[in-house]
Amino acid sequence: ALKDFPFLYGYMYWNTLISLDLDLLPLAERYSRLIQTRYPENTLYTYNHAYDILLAEERYDEAMDLTIIWNTNKGLNDNSAIANIARAHFLKGNLENAKQILLEQFSDLYEGIAGGKYPAVSITDPEIRAIKTYIDVLRETGESEIAKPLADFICSYYEEFHARGFFAKKFDRVDCYYLQNDLDGFVNSLRHGYFNGGNRLGVYRDLKLLRYPVFEDKPAYQALFREIEQETHRMRAQVIEYLKEEGDWDPAWDKRLHLSDGDLALR
Structure with a gap:
């Protein structure tokens, strides 16, 4: 194409x-x-x-x-911008900065959800991203009890109102396991979807983008990540070989990707 x-x-x-x-x-x-x-x-x-x-x-x-x-x-609208800036602060390790930014913009949202007064049908994508990052911050700072009603809200939204499109069907269940701190459910669901359910698109990208940071130090997560990464690199080797045959590969990319003959032999 x-x-x-x-x-x-x-x-x-x-x-x-x-x-x-x-x-x-x-x-x-x-x-x-x-x-x-x-x-x-x-x-x-x-x-x-x-x-x-x-x-x-x-x-x-x-x-x-x-x-x-x-x-x-x-x-770019304010909610999207602030949610994304807070995410970058969180991933950089600036938990307090991320928390302050999120509370300044979204405190009414969090309070409304915690009090059962926010209609799930009204939630927007930037607000969902802001809630997810706030949940991550709370879990990292030992405030998981505050995070629980927010996680339950997102899972309820996925179940009742979320547009049941391609990506929604794939990630809703995995996200919900993560938000509710269910490591076994998360690992089993993600492994089945990737290796048995044909749901590969978007998975490795989200792992590399640290979509599930609170689980990253868990041995079960690390083992699954290694399995997915090995399979990803097997497919990558095939693509690289094809691009080289087509003359569409820059040799400088080998060094950027730390490629060796052993990497390409994975195919």
């Missing part, structure tokens, strides 16, 4: 996602830069990808700078 329509946004969009899924950050950056050049005002296709790539590379200050620019000059 890319050979016939190399700069069609849909193909570049999906190839950015798939490249992140295959742990091919240099290729994801290539498509992301092309999208930024061709569709500079498109939040979904341009900002979101660039922000995710910066998180994947642990360039958190740059992710915050990018978000501020898009919020100030390119129409």
Whole structure:
């Protein structure tokens, strides 16, 4: 498809996602830069990808700078911007900064949910992201009891109101296990979906983007991550071989990805 329509946004969009899924950050950056050049005002296709790539590379200050620019000059709404800035602070380890930012913008939301007064049907995607990060902060700071009603709210929303689209069906159950601190349910659901259920798209990308940080030090999580990463790199080796045969591979990417002959032999 890319050979016939190399700069069609849909193909570049999906190839950015798939490249992140295959742990091919240099290729994801290539498509992301092309999208930024061709569709500079498109939040979904341009900002979101660039922000995710910066998180994947642990360039958190740059992710915050990018978000501020898009919020100030390119129409990114305040809730999205603040939720994403708080996430970058959290992943950087600035728990207090993240908590303060979230409470300044979303305290009414959290209080309404805790008091049972917020209608789940009214929740927006930026608010969900803000709730998830706040739950992570609370769990990391030993305030899990405050997090519990927020987690129950999100799970109830997934069950009753969430649009049952492709990604929703895939991640709702896994997210709910995570938010409710059910490690066994999380690991079993994610392993089954990835290895037996055909649900691979988006999985490795989300693990690399630290979507489930509170579980990262758990041996069961680490073991599953290694299994998924090994399978991801097996598929990646096949893609790299194909790209080299097509003349579409930059040899400098070998060093960036720390590739060796042994890595490519995984295929």
